[in-house]
Every structure is written in structure tokens, then in C-alpha cells.
Amino acid sequence: MGIQERLIEDVGLREGVSRLNEDSIQKTVNAVFQGETGARLKAYAEICLRCGMCTEACHFYLSHDKDPTYAPAAKVKQTIGTLLANGGRVSPDQIYSMAQIAYSECNLCRRCVHYCPVGIDTAYMMITMRRICHKLGVTPQYIQDTAHSHSATFNQMWVKDDEWTDTLQWQEEEARDEFPDLRIPLDKEGADVYYSVIAPEPKFRTQLIYQAAAILHTAKIDWTMPAEPGWDNSDMCMFTGDFEMMGRLKRKHFESAQKLKVKRIVMGECGHAFRSVYDVGNRWAGWKHYPVPVVHSVEFFWELLTQGKIKLVSKYPGPVTLQDPCNIVRGRGLGDKLRDVIRILVDGDIVETTSNREHNLCCSAGGGVINCGPPFKNARVEACKAKADQLRATGVKTIIAPCHNCHGGLDDTVHKYELGMDIKFLGDIIYQCMERPEA
Amino acid sequence: MQDAASSWDWQPGERVILDSVTCGKTHQWQEEPYVASDGERLAAIVRLEDETFSMCVNGKTWESSFEKLWKPCFSPDGRLVVIAQQDGEWSLAVDGATWEEFYAYLWHPCFSADGSVIAAAIQNDGQYGMSVDGTTWSNLFDNANEYAISDNGQSTAAVVQTEAMAAADLAAFRRGVYTVAVNGEAWKNTFMNAWTPTFDAHGRKVATQVRLNLYEYSIAVDDAVWGQTYNCVWEPRFNPGTGEVVAPVRIAGAWGMAQDGKTIWDPVFFQCWHQQFSTDGKVLAAIVAPTFGEFTVAVNAKPWSTTFPVVTELTLSTDGKRAAALACNNNVDWQVVVDGTPWRGKYDMAWKPVFSADGTHVAAKVEKAGRHAVLMDGKAYKRDFEHAWDPVFSPDGSKVLIRAVDKGTFVRIVATLSDFSSRG
Numbered sequence: 116m117g118i119q120e121r122l123i124e125d126v127g128l129r130e131g132v133s134r135l136n137e138d139s140i141q142k143t144v145n146a147v148f149q150g151e152t153g154a155r156l157k158a159y160a161e162i163c164l165r166c167g168m169c170t171e172a173c174h175f176y177l178s179h180d181k182d183p184t185y186a187p188a189a190k191v192k193q194t195i196g197t198l199l200a201n202g203g204r205v206s207p208d209q210i211y212s213m214a215q216i217a218y219s220e221c222n223l224c225r226r227c228v229h230y231c232p233v234g235i236d237t238a239y240m241m242i243t244m245r246r247i248c249h250k251l252g253v254t255p256q257y258i259q260d261t262a263h264s265h266s267a268t269f270n271q272m273w274v275k276d277d278e279w280t281d282t283l284q285w286q287e288e289e290a291r292d293e294f295p296d297l298r299i300p301l302d303k304e305g306a307d308v309y310y311s312v313i314a315p316e317p318k319f320r321t322q323l324i325y326q327a328a329a330i331l332h333t334a335k336i337d338w339t340m341p342a343e344p345g346w347d348n349s350d351m352c353m354f355t356g357d358f359e360m361m362g363r364l365k366r367k368h369f370e371s372a373q374k375l376k377v378k379r380i381v382m383g384e385c386g387h388a389f390r391s392v393y394d395v396g397n398r399w400a401g402w403k404h405y406p407v408p409v410v411h412s413v414e415f416f417w418e419l420l421t422q423g424k425i426k427l428v429s430k431y432p433g434p435v436t437l438q439d440p441c442n443i444v445r446g447r448g449l450g451d452k453l454r455d456v457i458r459i460l461v462d463g464d465i466v467e468t469t470s471n472r473e474h475n476l477c478c479s480a481g482g483g484v485i486n487c488g489p490p491f492k493n494a495r496v497e498a499c500k501a502k503a504d505q506l507r508a509t510g511v512k513t514i515i516a517p518c519h520n521c522h523g524g525l526d527d528t529v530h531k532y533e534l535g536m537d538i539k540f541l542g543d544i545i546y547q548c549m550e551r552p553e554a
Numbered sequence: 555m556q557d558a559a560s561s562w563d564w565q566p567g568e569r570v571i572l573d574s575v576t577c578g579k580t581h582q583w584q585e586e587p588y589v590a591s592d593g594e595r596l597a598a599i600v601r602l603e604d605e606t607f608s609m610c611v612n613g614k615t616w617e618s619s620f621e622k623l624w625k626p627c628f629s630p631d632g633r634l635v636v637i638a639q640q641d642g643e644w645s646l647a648v649d650g651a652t653w654e655e656f657y658a659y660l661w662h663p664c665f666s667a668d669g670s671v672i673a674a675a676i677q678n679d680g681q682y683g684m685s686v687d688g689t690t691w692s693n694l695f696d697n698a699n700e701y702a703i704s705d706n707g708q709s710t711a712a713v714v715q716t717e718a719m720a721a722a723d724l725a726a727f728r729r730g731v732y733t734v735a736v737n738g739e740a741w742k743n744t745f746m747n748a749w750t751p752t753f754d755a756h757g758r759k760v761a762t763q764v765r766l767n768l769y770e771y772s773i774a775v776d777d778a779v780w781g782q783t784y785n786c787v788w789e790p791r792f793n794p795g796t797g798e799v800v801a802p803v804r805i806a807g808a809w810g811m812a813q814d815g816k817t818i819w820d821p822v823f824f825q826c827w828h829q830q831f832s833t834d835g836k837v838l839a840a841i842v843a844p845t846f847g848e849f850t851v852a853v854n855a856k857p858w859s860t861t862f863p864v865v866t867e868l869t870l871s872t873d874g875k876r877a878a879a880l881a882c883n884n885n886v887d888w889q890v891v892v893d894g895t896p897w898r899g900k901y902d903m904a905w906k907p908v909f910s911a912d913g914t915h916v917a918a919k920v921e922k923a924g925r926h927a928v929l930m931d932g933k934a935y936k937r938d939f940e941h942a943w944d945p946v947f948s949p950d951g952s953k954v955l956i957r958a959v960d961k962g963t964f965v966r967i968v969a970t971l972s973d974f975s976s977r978g
Contacts, residue, residue, distance in 0.1 A: 127724060150807065252768065260722040266747045266765065267715075267732065268699065276699050277659040277677045284622065296583055296601075301624055303586055305903070305921075342625065342661065344699065357768065359786045359804075366827075373866055376903055378885065401825035403847025406864040407885045488722075 117184050118193060118212045125490045128214050131253030132207035140210060143250045144203030152243060159235045160199055163188055169227035169237065174476045175220055177501035187227040187237040190216050194244040214253045217244035219491045220498070223354070223482035224441040229474060238482075242356065249356030257488025261351040264314075266360050269367050270347035272314035280342050282317040286324045290332075294552070297332045299324075302375060303339035309377040309407075310340050311368070313349035313385050313519060320519075326546040327383060330416075333552050334424040338381075345371025348382050348409075350391035354483030358399055365396030372407045379408040381415045384540050386440035386518035387481060389447065411443050413517050416541050417452045420459045426550040431539075433463020436509040438525060439475035440518035448473075457515055460544045468505040476502045478516070480524025496531045499524060503532035514538045557668070558631060562592045562955070564948045564968055572596055572964035577610035584610065589943050590628045593957040593966035597634050599623045609636055609650070616650040623647070625661070631669030637661060646674055646688075653688030660685070666707025673703045673710045683738055684710045691738030698735070700749055704757025711736045711751040711760050716744055734762050734774070741777035748774070754792040761790035761799045773801045773815075780815035788827045795835025802826040802840065811840065811855070819855040826852075828866075832874020839877050841865050851879050851894070858894030865891075867906040871913030878907035878916050890918045890929065897932035905944055910951030915971070917945040917954055928956050933974040935967075 148156070170176055170186035179185050184193070194213040197205060205213075223238040231237075248254055254262075264273045274282075280301065287299040300306065310331065316323045331338045340346060345367040352360035369392075372380050382388060389411050391397075397405045419425040437457060444450045450472040457465055470476045479499035484491065506514060506528075514529075514536050516522050522538055529536050563569075571593070577584050577600045585599040597611045606619035609626060611634060622639035629635050629648075638647040643656035646663060662675040673686045681694035684701060695714035702711045714735040719726045730744040734751045747765040754761075761775045770783040773790045786804035793800065793813075803812040803821070810821030811829065819826070822844070829840035842852040848861035851868055862881035870877050881896065882888040888904035889896040901920040908917050917930040919942050926942035928935045939958035946955040954974075956967040 130724070250769065256722055256724060259724055260727075263724070263727045267697075267727075275677075275682070275697055276675065277661055277682075280624075280661060281659055284624075298583075298585070300586075359769075359771070362786070376905065378903075398846075401843040401846060401849070403863060404884060406866075406882075 116179075116182055118216060121494070122212065123215060123219070123490050123494060125215075125255045125487075127254050127256030127259050128211050131214070131248075131251065132211045135207040135210060135251060135253070137204050137206060140207065140251065141202065141204040144198050144205075144247055147243070147247050147250055148199075148203065151246065155239065156195070156243060159240060160196065162233050163191070163235055164233065166232060168230045168232055169235075172227040172230040174222075174224075174226075174479060174501045175498045177476075178479075178498045185220065187221075190221055191237060191240045195240045198247070210248070210251060210253055213244060214248045214255075217241045217248060218255050218258065219484055219487050219494060221482065222441070222477045222479060222484050224477035225445055226441070226474065226477065229445075242354075245354065246356035246358065254355050255487040255491065257490075258351055258355055258483050258486040261486050262355045262357050262360060265350070265352050265364055269344035269364065270314035271349050271351055272318040274314050274317055274347075276344065279317055279344075279346060282321060283324065283340060286321055286328060290325050290328050294329060294332055297328060299328050300339045301342040305376045306337050306339035307378045308336050308338040309372045309375060309380045310338055310383075311346055311348040311372075311380050312383045313388055314347045315519060316383065323383060323540065323542060326542045329546055330419070330425065330542065330549065333549055334419050336424075339375060339377065341371045341375060343371065348380075348388040348392055349385065350388060350396055351483055351486055353391045353395050354387070354486070361391065361396045362399035365392060366400050368392065369397070369400075369402075369406050377407065379410055381410045382412065384412045384517040384519065384542060386442035386520060387483070390442040394446065411447065411449060412541065413443060413449045413453050413456060416456050416545060420456060420545075425545060427460070427548045428550045429548045430462035431460055431513075431544045431548055433461040433513070434466050434511045435461050435463065435513040435515055436466045436468055436506065436511050438478060438514055438516035438518070438521045439472055440516070440521050441475065441477050441481055443518070444475060445473045453517065456541060460541070460548060466509040466511050468502075468509060470505060476505060478502060478518075478521040478524035478528070480520045480527075481518075485520055485523050492527065495524070496527045499528040500532070503528050503534060506536065507532070507534055512536055515541065515544070517541050559592070559946065560949045564953055564955075566953060566968045566970050568965055568967045570963055571966050572612055574613070574962050575959055575964050576962070577615065578613045579610065579615045581610075587941070587959065587964075588626050588628060589957045589964070590632050590634075591630065591946060592632060593955055595628075595634070596959075596964045597626060597628070599626060599636070609634060609647075618647070618650050620647070625663065627663070629665050629669035629672060630667065633669065633672075635663055635672060637663065637674075646672065646685075648672065653685070655685060655688045655690060657685070662701050664701060664703045666703060667705040668707075671703065671707025673701070675699075675701050675712070682714070683735070684712060686710055691735070693735065693738040693740070695735065695740070700751060702751050702753060704753035705755065706757045709737055709753060709757045709760075711753070713748045713751060713762070714740055716740055728767070734760060734777075736760055741774075743774070743777050743779070745774070750789040752790060752792070754797055755794040759792065759797070761792060761801075763787050763789060763801070773799060773812075775799050780812075782812065782815040784812070791829055791831065793831055793835040793838075794833060795831075800829060800838060802829060809842070811838070819852070823852075825849070828868050830868060830870055832870055833872045834874065837870065837874030839868060839870055839874075841868050841879065849881070851877055851891075853877055858891075860891065860894050860896065862889070862891070869907050869909065871909040872911060873913050876909065876913050876916070878909065878918075880904045880906070880918075888920065890916070890920070890932070892916050892932075897929065899929070899934075908945055908947065910947040911949060912951050914951055915947065917947065919944055926958065928954065928969075930954055930969075930971065930974040934976045935969055935974050936976065
């Protein structure tokens with residue numbers, strides 16, 4: 116089934132292409148090709164062997180009865196390849212199709228890179244396509260709204276300045292019923308740890324802030340959270356192709372930490388934000404690495420548990436399986452530490468999915484796909500069938516997934532495919548099993 | 555602060571202000587200490603036995619206590635200011651007495667340069683704006699952020715949302731629902747986004763970053779947009795001498811500096827931000843990256859020859875003849891860099907350098923192995939501390955005030971230049 120047979124109606128895409136014509140498209144496409152890409156794009160476009168090795172790597176292909184139009188090389192051919200072949204001159208309807216492919220049929224998960232004999236990074240080709248779509252004004256409604264929120268509030272969920280600190284103070288107050296002297300220290304200059312989160316946490320997953328505070332308090336960490344914008348480490352602008360806003364967000368985040376003179380940033384269980392801070396957004400801003408070290412929760416929990424700063428009074432009943440978040444496992448190599456942490460926390464085996472570690476299958480939610488919202492939900496969950504099959508085959512009842520997008524995606528997947536599995540953050544389990552400090 | 559500093563005690567030597575920084579009144583816990591600029595008082599939030607909060611100043615608690623206190627600080631004129639909650643509503647407590655007005659929420663206290671005016675962001679009934687010394691803007695808005703106050707305290711500003719938007723309303727956002735409000739009066743034009751409104755030296759004019767559409771950025775001054783648009787811009791600054799406005803601008807993927815819409819620094823940098831003027835406006839300096847991943851300071855468009863992975867905290871001497879900044883690699887190995895040359899030592903952390911009024915001397919606080927030290931012209935003061943605050947020069951630049959805690963004691967040291975001798 117080709118892209119024309121599976122087009123999804125989205126107001127952002129539809130209104131976007133309604134403002135285009137072939138001339139305006141060609142001008143914008145070539146401006147991006149000539150001004151923002153170079154040898155990398157040209158090389159990828161020219162060296163693809165059409166060998167098909169990437170095909171079996173893609174969960175969209177695997178989940179759609181091996182429909183070859185979902186093969187990574189085919190998706191490149193239908194997007195960037197077509198633009199290159201036509202000198203950037205295509206119709207608005209073609210841009211609609213290309214946008215749907217780039218935004219909703221590729222999670223930028225980079226699994227296919229591992230299977231390509233010449234190392235073509237299909238995700239780069241797809242993000243370049245998204246960059247073109249952004250410049251054309253053709254982005255799915257919901258993720259574009261998220262990008263708007265980033266620009267207006269410096270967080271992805273329209274959380275207003277006062278709602279942020281009010282929520283932290285509310286969670287602090289709640290937690291004092293359990294930990295009477297617990298603090299969420301705001302703007303504490305010179306703290307060892309700046310704890311950063313993504314906006315869904317203050318918006319509707321406040322228990323994660325509670326749990327993090329409980330863990331940091333119990334481990335006696337010298338920590339702080341910023342009272343001003345910059346606290347949200349997430350970055351949907353990276354995924355819409357709005358790189359200028361991506362850079363603005365990362366500047367705000369890192370300068371927020373620099374202002375507080377902290378030693379390092381510890382971030383919650385999020386995957387895509389890690390990609391933005393350690394690889395993409397930081398470099399747009401001109402930093403070769405990051406200006407303040409960023410430690411993902413998996414590494415941080417590993418430290419706390421192996422250094423005895425958090426002790427357990429019980430273990431979580433296993434066996435369990437786990438979801439390797441693409442951006443921190445394939446992108447950062449945290450697969451071993453993730454398994455170390457789980458072995459410490461769980462009484463029972465880790466039953467691996469057939470594809471695991473750097474060869475994991477994506478949850479189908481990453482890369483901004485889940486943020487494209489309800490119009491694309493069914494297609495997204497269909498693309499997770501291969502993952503669902505692997506999860507079912509483990510025969511276990513618990514999935515540990517240290518990533519917000521993985522959680523959201525797997526929630527839908529577990530429901531749709533009736534897997535009957537619970538999904539846990541590491542923080543859920545640590546909070547449940549840790550020894551509380553003596554009152 | 556230099557004007558106020560002339561009345562401080564500048565007699566050289568060490569004075570113990572508090573034998574113990576622990577609050578004398580029984581309490582559940584005591585939070586981080588804050589000290590007055592003159593080094594005469596140390597304050598901290600304490601949680602009392604009755605589960606209320608108070609401020610402990612030099613060992614004694616305020617008579618008043620509150621449901622919650624946060625973000626204490628001393629104003630430039632030495633008043634102790636803290637955000638306070640009472641009966642579920644918020645106000646600002648100044649030296650123990652709250653403003654008469656309480657709000658559903660209050661945050662971001664900010665001050666005029668001399669500290670005589672205090673403003674804060676406020677929210678009431680879901681409407682946002684500012685309160686100045688307890689007087690609320692006459693107009694409030696659906697949202698506000700990016701708050702600013704002029705140096706003379708006569709004006710305040712914020713980015714405001716002028717109309718409510720439905721969820722995921724792309725059209726309204728594209729139309730532009732944000733602008734700048736000055737003293738509660740919104741500009742007529744609206745923008746897709748606006749950021750960092752800033753006042754001129756007299757508090758009369760306001761410049762701000764604006765995004766006109768998803769791709770075009772510019773600077774607006776008193777509601778008039780520069781004729782030129784850019785791929786991106788950063789925060790504008792007024793030239794204190796001429797009133798012209800400069801801002802870093804991105805052109806064809808590289809950063810330069812524009813003044814009133816005309817390029818004054820060629821766009822040759824990978825990054826350019828945090829620009830600032832000398833007092834007379836004749837010197838303009840900024841943090842720049844001449845190549846990818848290598849940062850330094852450019853003075854009147856000319857970069858220092860030394861570069862570093864990260865540069866922060868640029869500061870110019872008043873006359874603009876000297877510049878200092880901090881450099882680090884991955885947030886460690888911090889160095890103080892003055893006029894392009896780093897001082898010898900490398901530290902776990904460093905704080906913004908401070909120039910003497912005449913620009914002759916530079917001082918900075920640094921941290922190594924958990925101890926704080928104060929450096930002056932690259933030399934360390936003869937002892938280090940558990941905790942120290944930023945050094946302050948005497949108005950004549952001949953002495954340095956060190957405010958520090960060590961072994962539980964709060965000390966105020968007036969150091970002479972000869973007290974700085976060891977290699978940092």
C-alpha cells in the first residue's frame with residue numbers, strides 16, 4: 116500500500132500545503148539544500164546501494180506485513196530522493212505525503228543505521244525532510260502546537276511560570292506527609308545536582324516529581340530545581356525541524372543551570388530530551404559538547420544504587436522485560452547500566468525481547484510521532500505490532516521503560532494488542548522498594 | 555551599590571558578625587544562608603516547630619511567621635525580601651512586613667538599581683501582570699512572562715498574551731497574540747513571540763526580541779520593528795551613550811551584531827551573545843564563538859586570541875577598557891580570564907568577576923575541593939572558607955569586602971590588596 120492509499124487528514128498539514136505552489140516549494144527546498152546541507156546529504160543520497168538491508172530493521176515495515184513502501188530506503192526515496200531528483204520542484208500534494216512520511220512514519224530511531232553496510236543515517240534524511248516541511252509551514256497540528264508552547268513558555272505543555280513553582284510546592288507539601296523534612300529546593304545556588312524534567316510531569320504526571328524528590332531526599336543529594344523557565348529539558352522543536360527554536364530552548368536550559376552554578380544536570384526518565392541536550396540542540400548553539408554535564412536517570416539511579424545511597428527494603432517481583440529507549444541506549448550506550456539497575460531492583464529474571472539493546476525495536480512513539488496527536492494514533496499503534504509481538508513472547512507481566520515517550524506509546528500498544536502488561540518507570544520501582552530515612 | 559558602599563565599614567580587618575550561623579530559635583530545619591551586600595547580616599529561612607516559616611536574621615527570627623517562604627534575597631539597598639504565603643495567598647515580605655496586597659501567586663521579585671523600587675510577577679484569578687511596591691498593574695493579561703524593571707525603577711515590562719487561545723489553535727498563534735506591556739499598557743502590535751524586553755538607561759524606551767512568523771526574527775523598539783529581519787536574534791541592549799539598540803543577529807547561518815537594523819559586526823561567528831556596553835557606550839563586548847565549539851570574548855568585534863569550550867559571565871570595567879569572563883571545559887576546570895589571558899588556577903567552579911570602580915583590579919570567587927576562595931588580580935586571599943559570597947570593592951578600589959562562613963562562623967573581612975598574595 117503506497118502513501119497515497121494511507122493518507123491521514125491533519126489540519127496542520129492540509130492548511131500548510133494550501134498555502135504552497137510549486138514555485139514556492141522549489142525555492143524553499145533548494146534554499147535548505149544549498150544553505151543547510153552539504154556533503155553528508157549528498158553522500159547519503161548517492162551511496163545507497165539499494166541493497167535492502169535496512170528494510171528488515173524498520174518496525175513500520177515489520178508491522179505492516181512487510182510493505183516495502185515502509186522500508187527506510189523507500190521512505191528516503193519518496194521524500195528527499197524525490198526532491199533531489201526533481202530539483203526541489205514538486206506539488207503541494209506531494210509535500211503532504213512527504214510530510215506524513217517524515218513526521219509520522221519514521222521515529223528517527225536510527226535502528227536502520229546499524230543494518231546499513233555503508234552507514235547511511237536515514238534519521239538524518241528524515242529530519243532534513245522535516246526541516247524542509249517546517250520551512251514550508253507544513254507540520255502536523257499537534258506537534259506544531261507543542262512547538263508553539265515551547266516558544267511561548269519554554270516548555271512543551273503551556274505550563275505558565277507560576278504553575279511550575281506552585282506545582283513543585285504542592286508536591287513538596289504532599290511529600291512531607293511521608294518525609295516530614297523533605298524539601299524541593301528552588302534556585303539553590305551551587306547545588307551538586309540540578310534536576311530537570313519534561314513538562315508532562317508538572318502537567319499531569321506530578322507523581323514523578325514526588326517520587327524524584329523522595330529519592331533525592333532519601334539519598335541525601337545536594338540538589339535543586341530552577342524556579343524560572345529553562346526547567347523543561349524537552350524539545351519538540353528538534354522534531355518539527357524548527358532548529359532556531361531548538362537552539363533557543365537549549366540555551367535557556369543550559370544557562371538556567373549555569374546561572375545556579377550547579378555541578379551537573381540530572382534529567383528524569385526521558386529519551387528524546389537527552390538526544391537534544393547531548394547531541395543536537397547543544398551543537399546548534401555552538402557548543403561542541405554540552406556546557407554542563409547531563410546525566411540521565413538511568414546512570415544516576417545506577418550511581419545511587421551501586422554506591423549505597425539508596426538501599427532497598429524489598430525487591431520488585433519479576434520476571435520483567437524492558438524497553439530500551441532508542442535515544443539513551445542506541446544513542447548513548449546505557450543498555451548495560453539499565454540492566455544493572457533492573458537486576459538490583461527486581462527479584463527475578465530479565466526476559467529480553469528478541470530485539471534488544473542497540474538493536475531494540477522502537478516503541479513507535481519516539482521522534483515526535485506520538486506528539487503528532489490523535490489523527491496519527493491508530494497508525495502509530497499499528498506500527499508497534501512487531502514490538503507488541505516481541506513483548507507478548509516474553510510471557511512476563513511487567514515492562515520497565517525509562518522514557519516518557521516509550522511509556523505513552525507502550526500504554527497504547529498494551530491496550531490495543533491486549534498484552535495485559537504493566538509499564539513501570541525505574542523511579543516507580545525505586546520509590547516503592549527503597550528504604551525510607553528514619554524520621 | 556557603589557554609592558551605598560561609601561557608608562559601609564571599610565576598616566581593614568576581620569570582624570565576626572555571628573559566632574554561629576545556626577538560628578537561635580528552636581526550629582525543624584534551617585535553609586541556605588543569604589547575606590547583605592554590606593556583610594553585616596546573614597539571613598536564612600527556618601521552619602519552626604509549629605510548622606510555620608520565618609526568616610532568621612543574625613540569629614533572631616522575625617516576629618512574623620508564614621505558611622511558606624521562598625526565594626529570600628537582600629535588595630540592593632539592603633532590605634530583606636522574601637516571597638511569603640499567608641492564608642493561601644502570596645505577597646512579598648520586606649524586612650518582616652508584607653505588602654498590603656496579596657495575590658493568588660507571586661514570584662520573580664526584581665529591583666531598581668538602587669533597590670528603592672521592588673517589583674514582582676503576580677497572578678490573580680488566572681490573570682497575569684506585575685506589582686510594583688504592592689501596586690498592581692491596572693491591566694492584567696491571560697499570561698505574562700519575561701519580566702523586567704528599569705534601572706531607575708520607574709517602569710516595568712513583560713511579554714504578555716493579549717487574547718486567549720483555544721487548544722492547538724495554530725491560526726491564532728500564527729496571527730500573533732503576544733506583545734510587550736509597559737507598566738501594564740500593551741503595545742498595539744502583536745507578534746508570534748516576544749522575548750527579553752529591556753529598558754534604556756532612562757527607563758523610557760523598551761527593546762525586545764520578536765518573531766514575526768516561524769522564520770523571521772527581528773527587534774522591536776517601542777512597538778516599532780526594525781526594517782530588517784533575521785534567521786534568529788538574541789536579546790537587545792541599548793547603547794547608554796547614544797540610545798541606539800544593538801542585538802546579535804543570525805544571517806545565513808552565522809552570527810554578527812546589528813545596530814538599529816544595520817550590521818555592525820560581520821556575521822562571522824558560530825555564536826554571539828551576552829553583549830554589553832561600557833558606561834559611555836563606546837565599547838561593545840560580547841561572548842562569541844569564532845569557530846565551532848571554541849568560545850571567547852570579542853571587544854568591538856575583535857575576538858581575544860585565546861578560546862575555550864565554554865565562556866560565561868562576561869563583565870566590562872566601567873570605562874570599557876578591560877573585560878573579564880569565566881571559561882571552563884564541561885563545567886570543570888573553571889578559569890578567570892581577564893583581557894584575554896587566563897589566571898593561573900583552575901577551579902571546580904567560579905563566579906562572575908567584579909571590577910573595581912576604576913577598572914584597575916578584578917576579583918572573583920572560586921571553589922576548589924568544596925572550599926571557597928576569593929581571588930584578586932589572580933592572587934588568592936590568604937585563607938579559604940566553607941562558603942563565601944561575591945567580593946565587593948571599596949569605592950576607591952583599595953580594599954575588598956569578603957563575606958564568608960567558616961567553621962560555623964559568619965565573618966566580614968575588609969582585605970587590603972596586600973592580603974592577596976598566594977598563587978590561586
